Amino acid sequence: MLFTPGPTAVPPEVREAMAQPQPNSAVQQEFADRYHRLCEDLAAVYDTDHDVIVPGGEGILGLEAAIASLVAPGDRVLCISNGIYGDGFADFVTDYDGEAELVSAVYNAGYDLDAIEDALAAAEEADEPFKLATLVHCETPTGTLNDLSPVLDLLDEYDVLSVVDAVSSLGGTPVPTDRIDVCLGASQKCFSAPPGLTTAAVSDHAWEVMEDRAPTSLYTNLLPWRDVSDGFPYTHLDANIAALAEAVSRVRGEGIENVYDRHERAAERCRQRGRELGLSLYPDEERASPTVTAFHVPGEAKRIQQRVEADHDIVLATSLGDLADDIIRVGHMGYNADVEKVDRVMDAIAVAVE
Known part of the structure; x- marks a missing residue:
């Protein structure tokens, strides 16, 4: 996935x-x-x-x-x-x-x-x-x-x-x-x-x-x-x-306004689940994009990424440059802007961060 x-x-x-x-x-x-x-x-x-x-x-x-x-x-x-x-x-x-x-x-x-x-x-x-x-x-x-x-x-x-x-x-x-x-x-x-x-x-x-x-x-x-x-x-x-x-x-065919709404719903579910897990956003909610959520997990991003893929066959991304091991990213964009898919991903992250 x-x-x-x-x-x-x-x-x-x-x-x-x-x-x-x-x-x-x-x-x-x-x-x-x-x-x-x-x-x-x-x-x-x-x-x-x-x-x-x-x-x-x-x-x-x-x-x-x-x-x-x-x-x-x-x-x-x-x-x-x-x-x-x-x-x-x-x-x-x-x-x-x-x-x-x-x-x-x-x-x-x-x-x-x-x-x-x-x-x-x-x-x-x-x-x-x-x-x-x-x-x-x-x-x-x-x-x-x-x-x-x-x-x-x-x-x-x-x-x-x-x-x-x-x-x-x-x-x-x-x-x-x-x-x-x-x-x-x-x-x-x-x-x-x-x-x-x-x-x-x-x-x-x-x-x-x-x-x-x-x-x-x-x-x-x-x-x-x-x-x-x-x-x-x-x-x-x-x-x-x-x-x-x-x-x-x-x-x-879906309608662009419907597409935007779908991205907003997926983003909100992702961040809600993240809050429940005690994960911090990077940046804050006001500046967070509807297309991707970045959780700030200093020093843990690569471990979480590897654990989620190994245990759940879900591929996530870390950040780049100096933040490469400090941010784990969930790409709820396009075909993946879907609440059910987001829940599956966040279930896997929940296990990785416990």
Whole structure:
């Protein structure tokens, strides 16, 4: 029983769609039609009028490609962070010869709005404006869901493009996509499809900046995906597209508001059971994501993970970096956002922590 916060368990219907003979993505209109329907369905899930594209490559491709497509050497980028993936955006900026300014908050707290506003104001006063800012909606390693709206308000005020990693929130909780210039998702989280595809909603403004940037890369470049009427930039992942199309169809068939409610119920049951076991949340309830619960178990995470898998055949995740042995994570997202499944997992954790 795979109960990690991505890759997630894949429903039988999605596996079946992937296993079918697939049209040739390079020459058959059937594949192009499927791709365009998928983009339309994703736009409905994103709840956006922006263009939606689906490049071939795991979700990290989207994060890197957004930077490669927008950041020219010397461009200043405000990297807003309270976690590992927020910090990682700064590394991408540096890799593409941009100038990253990192505004950090502690991992179990929200964004530092005063520090963000100070950085934006100082940049404007020095006539060294930021071209764009990067944010993370859900920091998966800590289960922290960030409130994007006040930050997006500031970015609008200072006319700064926004790039948001919504990989582990999209499809599980609302994302303010139409306020975001590049909003990134992936197949293997709340959609419960196999890893291998990036999704991105891109504003007209972001496309214009990409065209001015004229990226030199092919693979880490979103711009060629803007218009695929004459063919895809490279051979697409036909079976992965079939799987994601089925997964997104399932979400739309259930109704996105019903999907959000299901995630909230699963999260609440997980945390209720955790409280009964005396487990502490990381972060607090106010900032905890509906898609993943992180319990703070200092020095015990790997032992609990191994015990639960050995005794109950349930796979959980620990955190990353310095918190790797201090946080055990329950990934109640997508197909696993189910109260009965959560109860089975928490029963196993109860035995491991007794």
